[in-house]
Structure formats: structure tokens, C-alpha cells
Amino acid sequence: MSDRVYKIQLPIFLTALLGILMVLEHFFPMPDVVTNFNITTRSFVTIVSAAALMLGIIFLTIAHVRTISQKKSEWYYSIFFIVSLLITIGLGLIGIRNESFLWIYNNMTAPIGAALYSLTAFYITSAAYRVFRARNWSAAVLLVCGFIVLMMLIPIGAIIFPPVVPIGEWIRSFPSSAGFRGMIMGTSLGIMGLGVRVFTGRQKEHLGIREERAGGE
């Protein structure tokens, strides 16, 4: 069997088979063997997804270890990463409901994560001041809608200008909703188009094959 069969063609065929069986099961009555196969493959996906996340952490660790061993720029920060990773994994392997494990997560990761995630509030305000201008009609529409909706959301906005609440809710429920509806329909068509392309083997990016190297691996 040539390399190409089991490295490229068989994966493409299996992608299509698994996907098409999933789709057919939903629209047509299928024999029990197909239904049971689909139930099993769906549960396999959860296992493989969990393993993929673990693998991602392994790759990140390898990158940091390389940074330390090769003494790359600012390698000493990676020591903090490795030490905190090992301590957390050690405690987690004892038990994910271990008190120390949960304490570290709740009181170290959670606050830092919340703080990092919330940094954008400051950047968004600074950017709005420097860049958010009604330079043309497009920008004006964006600015006015955003302004009205924010004013609607903050309680003091309704006190400063009471009609902002019904106006904001109308904008959110009708013109904005119509806009998003068009986008959802477009996205849905995109998913279906992508599925057809992947199942017919015209798109192989999920296998790590780019179109310009389609002849090779």
C-alpha cells in the first residue's frame, strides 16, 4: 500500500464516513449498528479532545524547557511557569477535589485570569478616546448605536435620558437582530460548505496539508 493511501486518502475517507453517518442518522431512520457506532464515536471524541488539551500543555512545557535549556531571551520567567505547572499537576493528580489544588486554582489562577481578561476595559476606553470618530456615515452609525446601547445598559443612562431604554432595546431587538440573523445564516451556509469541501477531500487543512503542497504530505 503506498504511503499516500494510509497517510492522506484513508484519513479523508474516514472523515467523510464519520461525518456523513452523523448527518444521515439525524435525518433518516438508520439500523441499530449505525446508531450504536455513532454513539460510540461521539463518546470517543470527548476522550480524544481531553487528550488533545493535555497534549497542548505538553507542547507548551517543551517550549519553555527549551527556552531554559538554550538560555533564550528572558529564560528565567519560564522557571516560574515550570515550577507552578509541576506543583499544580502534582496536587491535581492526588485528586482534582484536593483542597490545596482547588485553593491554588481559586486564589491564584482565577484572580489573575480575571484581571488579565479585564485589562481590555482599559484598552477599549483608551482606544475609543483616540480612534472612535464619526469620520463618515459608517463610523457614525457604529458610534451612535454603540453609544445608545451603552447608555441603555448603565442605570444612570435611563435617568439622564429616559427614552434611551426603549430606543436601545428597539435597536438591539430589530435592526441589530436582523443584522446578526443574516450573519448566522451566512455562517450556517459556510459550515455546510466547509463540510462538503472537507468530506470531498477538497480541503485538507485539518490533516496539516496545505493546498500548495497537496501533492506531498
Next chain:
Amino acid sequence: MSIMDRLLNLDPRIIFVLMFIALAFPILNPVILPMAIQDYSQKAFDFSDSIPEGSIVLFEGGLNAATYPQGGPGMVVQIYHMLTKGVKIVLFSIGTEQNVWTMTAIETALDKLPAGTPAENGVNWVHLGYIAGGEAGVGSLVNDIRATVSADYFGTPIDDIPLLEGINDATAFSAVLWWGGSEASIGYGVRQVSVPFDIPMTGMCTTNEVPNFSPYISAGQLQGLFGGVRGSAEYEFLLSLPGPALGQAMATNFGGLLWMLLVILGNVLYFIQRMRGEA
């Protein structure tokens, strides 16, 4: 450098400090103002209130460390609301972090329950824990629970949980409550559970995601939606269960005002420059 030039080239760090003060001040000196209930929140509350006693609902807990302060109070109220109505809850999470915060919300809600409210783990509620795989994981869970998860959050085998006796897919659920936080996962619930199994659904998402899901609300696929901390505060108010969300919702006042003033100032300066031919 003129005043206008100084203002236009203001160091962003000054804006950061102003924003910090604007957000911290109302926390230290709370000011409570009247707040109208948004239509989406009212719809979500009315739907939740209409779930009959004895029903079993599927509940996705998707709040993480960053979004729990906003959505957590509301999620606690939702769990409290269901248990006090005699509705049973099957909870799960599709994120590793979210899994823990869901348990935190359950514990907080249980602490608030009036004495005598049936709230036994495995009988009135069960937390199935973390389900890997995102939308595929949800699809797997609602089509065959036992093939997807073998034990609950505490390690109790599924077959030993009285609430799940005879239940192996989503057909047993009367409603879906999806507290998706910032996961952008409400679409998973609509696509994998609500529409295929024809089960009505409501939930919560962070404030920024509400417009994304408004088409589902106007299409009737979602029965309202609680949005961010404001939604949580509104739910606390509607159920007359005071909590931390109201204070947080009020704290957005000064930050929002600062943002609006800065945008107005920036545009005024821009138009002055344009009139002078400098922009």
C-alpha cells in the same frame, strides 16, 4: 503644545488611572439607582417561573473565574429558583474551569435555600461534571448520557444516581437552562438540544454576547436571556433575593459615563480639527 494637542495626545496611562478610579469609587461608595428590567430578562424570568413542579431541567454551567462575579449571582438565583419550585436539575459544564465554578454556584444556592427545601444531591440535583469536546461533547451527552460520562462530579457512578434512573438522553428534560458565560456556547445548546429535541431553552451570557443571540430570541428558539451582571441583578430583583449583582451593576455607572465623556470629547476635538482643516 496647545491644550488641544495635549488632549489629543493624552498618555493612555492617564485614561487607565481615571477608569480605575471610576470603577473603584462606586464599589467603595455604593449608590443605588432605580433600574428598569430589560425585556430579555423579563422573558427569561417568566419562562423560568413557568417550568412546572416535578420537571427535570438540563443546566449548563459555563462561568469561569472572570465571568463568575457577573453571572454567578444570577446562576445561584436560577438554581435556587428551580429547587424552591420543586424542579430537578441535571448540571454539567463544557469547560475545565467552568466545572468548578458551577459547583461553587450550587453550594452557594444550597446555603441560601429555606429550611426544608428538598435539595439532595443525586435526588433533586446532580452535577455531571466536565464534559470534554465542546459542541461534539454536548451532542454526545444529550444523545447518550451513559456513553459520555460514567460518574458525576463527586465520582458517584451514573447508575447509582436516583435522579438519572431511566434517563439516558435529552428527551427526559422539560427545559434547558444554559448559563454559558463568555463561552459563546448558547448556540451549542440551541443546535444540539433545544431544536433537535424540541425543548424550550433560556439562559445567560455575558453582556457582549447578547446581540449575537438576539436572532434566536426573536425566532423563539430562546425564551429570553439574562445578560451579564445587569441580567443577574434583574433576576435577583425579580425573585426578591438580594445579592451582590445589584451593587456591581450600579458600579458600571461611572465607568460608562467616563467612556461616554471621552468619546464625546474625542469627537468634538476631531470635528474642531476638521473645521480648521487640520484633520
Next chain:
Amino acid sequence: MDAEILGLIAGSLVSLGAYSVLIGDNPISRITENIYMGILGGYIFAVNWDFIRKNALSKVAEGEFVYIIAILLSLMLLGRLKAKYMWISRYPVVLTVGVGLGLAMRTTVMADFLGQIQATVLPLNSFNNIVMVIGTCLTAAYFIFTTQESGVYKYIHTGGRVFLLCAFGVTYGQTVSFRMELVIGRLVAMLDPRVSMITYAFLVIIVVILIYGYKTNKIEWYTGR
């Protein structure tokens, strides 16, 4: 000291460390970020390992040998570590992509496509309905790229753009509120009366360290963004 209070204090310290990046990249924020990545990475690793142990390894131990396939597929992911064996890792990817796409395709048709079209079929007897119908049609038409933007289509394109800008503007306004809510959530914990004085003390210490670092040029001061 109570674990909860200790936790609030630790949370305050690391939060301030994370927020210090607003002044400019500095060693305190870098250390905080690396500690965060390390703990979160360890947490994700441990929880997912627990999931696999409960839902694959335990099932095999109980006699459901079909889950050996799931474990083998998971191990095949390690093929990504070496370029020569990359092809081995394609098979678990095939499983997730095939099943995931199949699940998405089968449900998006009803929920996101037909369901939304059905919801758009409204009687044109009110202004709101007219806005909804016209807006949806124009926005959907905006995404058709096979027609040249000229003649009547130019107006259709512009109309679609108006509704999309409306949608993005609403999202922007909501996002600003969301971001502020995130900060408020963090500040509520940091300014908890039980630990607020300690938060202020940490703030003073960090400011002193940063001032020292910038004055002695040990930390680079960013003058423009």
C-alpha cells in the same frame, strides 16, 4: 489565618501584578503571567486526565474493551511530537473533525438556517416586522460575493452594510459594558473590607518597585503606544 482571607490576600497580590502591565511591560507582570500559565496549564492537564481516567480507563477496567480504541487514538496524538510520525496523529484529528462537522452540519440546517428563515417570514403589517424582514434580506445579500457591486446591487450592498454596522455598534456598546463588569468583579474581591488595607499596601509596594525600576532604567519606560 483563615484560608479564605489568605486566598483573598493572594488574589489581591496577583491581580495587582497582572494589572501592573497597564503601566508597561515589567518583571512583576511577566512573573504573574507565567505563574498564571503554569497553574492553569497544570489545572487543565489534571482535570482532563481525570476525565480520561473516569470515562475511558475505568470503562476498560470494567470490561468495555471498545474504549481501548479511544485510548489508542489519544496516544496517536503524540505522533505530532516528531515530524516523521505526524501522519499518525491525523487519525484522532479525523475523528474529531468528522464527528464535529457532522454534528454541526446536521443541526445548523434546522436551527441556524431554516429556523432563522422561518422566523423571518413575517407579515409586513408593522414597522418592526418590515425592519426585520428587510434587514435580514439585505444582510444575507451582503454576503453574496458573486455579484458585482453596481446598479441596484450597490444599494442592496449598502443597505446590508447599514444593518451590519448597527449590529456591530450594538455589540461594541455591550462589549464596553462587559469589560467594565470584568474589572468590577475583580475590584469587588480586592476591595473586600477584610483585605482592602492589604490591597492598598501591595499597591504601594508595587508602585515603589516600579518607580525604582524606571528611575534606575532597570525597567524600560514606554513613551508611546
